[in-house]
Amino acid sequence: MDAQERGIRRVVTAGLLLAVTLLLALTPVGFIPVPTPAGSATIAHIPSIIGGILEGPLVGLIVSLGFGFAAFLSPLVPVKDPLVIIVPRLAIGVVAALVYLGLRKANKAALLAILFVLLAAVLWAAKVVSEVYLWLGIAIAVLAVGGVLAGGLWLFRGDTQVVGLAAAGVAGSLTNTVLVLAAAVWRQVAGVTAPVAVSIGLMQGIPEAVISAIIVVAVVASVRQVGRRRGSRL
Numbered sequence: 625m626d627a628q629e630r631g632i633r634r635v636v637t638a639g640l641l642l643a644v645t646l647l648l649a650l651t652p653v654g655f656i657p658v659p660t661p662a663g664s665a666t667i668a669h670i671p672s673i674i675g676g677i678l679e680g681p682l683v684g685l686i687v688s689l690g691f692g693f694a695a696f697l698s699p700l701v702p703v704k705d706p707l708v709i710i711v712p713r714l715a716i717g718v719v720a721a722l723v724y725l726g727l728r729k730a731n732k733a734a735l736l737a738i739l740f741v742l743l744a745a746v747l748w749a750a751k752v753v754s755e756v757y758l759w760l761g762i763a764i765a766v767l768a769v770g771g772v773l774a775g776g777l778w779l780f781r782g783d784t785q786v787v788g789l790a791a792a793g794v795a796g797s798l799t800n801t802v803l804v805l806a807a808a809v810w811r812q813v814a815g816v817t818a819p820v821a822v823s824i825g826l827m828q829g830i831p832e833a834v835i836s837a838i839i840v841v842a843v844v845a846s847v848r849q850v851g852r853r854r855g856s857r858l
Contacts, residue, residue: 650698688716731784771838801829
């Protein structure tokens with residue numbers, strides 16, 4: 625594939641992911657009501673992560689910018705401070721791309737270690753969450769264990785990129801959660817204090833990260849499978 629074809633593919637990919645982002649961010653489709661301090665969890669950031677993984681940091685940045693503006697304009701998001709809603713989200717696709725690029729050629733031992741570290745961190749968070757919402761803590765733990773078992777199976781089958789995809793999904797999602805909450809505390813938005821931000825991060829950020837990892841692996845693996853059948857290198 626020459627430079628012109630790659631450029632066209634990036635433009636098309638960015639356009640499609642921006643369209644999906646607008647659908648998710650401007651409608652209730654991208655916001656899942658949950659009984660947590662934030663009131664809802666989002667999957668609208670996932671196209672930004674996928675864009676960064678498939679086409680690199682620049683496309684990730686473009687889709688992330690679209691997500692930030694869409695969230696800012698969304699009637700479902702009451703906060704209208706661009707330093708909280710737009711700016712922190714610019715890093716989502718970039719971080720996901722860099723994490724994936726850093727891990728895609730890692731050996732099995734390193735990837736297995738990353739899986740266990742992720743599992744330990746998520747199980748600790750699930751324990752903390754279960755003290756407030758038992759069902760949510762159990763759900764997080766079950767999803768995490770299932771995801772790690774699936775990742776380990778793929779590793780032993782020789783598909784080392786799956787762990788990199790999952791790690792990129794987690795990293796991109798946590799980037800969204802941590803930076804937006806940090807900005808909210810800094811800007812003193814809606815009375816969000818540091819303890820409240822930590823609570824939201826655990827109750828909402830961890831489930832979002834787990835869900836992001838699962839969706840990112842499924843979508844990117846499917847896209848690449850289609851690309852291989854058509855002779856394209858994705």
